Amino acid sequence: PAVSQQLRVLRDLGLVAGERRGRQTIYSLHDSHISSLLTEAISHAQHLRIGQRDHPTRPPADERPGRRTRAP
Known part of the structure; x- marks a missing residue:
């Protein structure tokens, strides 16, 4: 689809305004x-590209206290 069609969808969803x-x-x-x-999202993509975690001081989700894991 053309950019104008994509912008129309975004406008109809209330995400952008056109003047x-x-x-x-x-x-x-x-x-x-x-x-x-x-x-x-851009920050996350840049961190992934260079191999850096977004929150280096925060443990991975599966290592957080109180985290439940599923049985295999």
């Missing part, structure tokens, strides 16, 4: 939470 300026539409994020999510 007409002549023949162009300028899009911006409509919800600041989306910006935070994107920042976290």
Whole structure:
């Protein structure tokens, strides 16, 4: 699908807002939470790429106290 079609879907979902300026539409994020999510996702991808864990001081989920494991 064309970028304009993808932007229309995002606009219909309320994730972006479009402002007409002549023949162009300028899009911006409509919800600041989306910006935070994107920042976290990019940070996570960068950490994975260099082999660094996101939270080096936090133990893995399966090693946390009170964590239940499934029986095989």
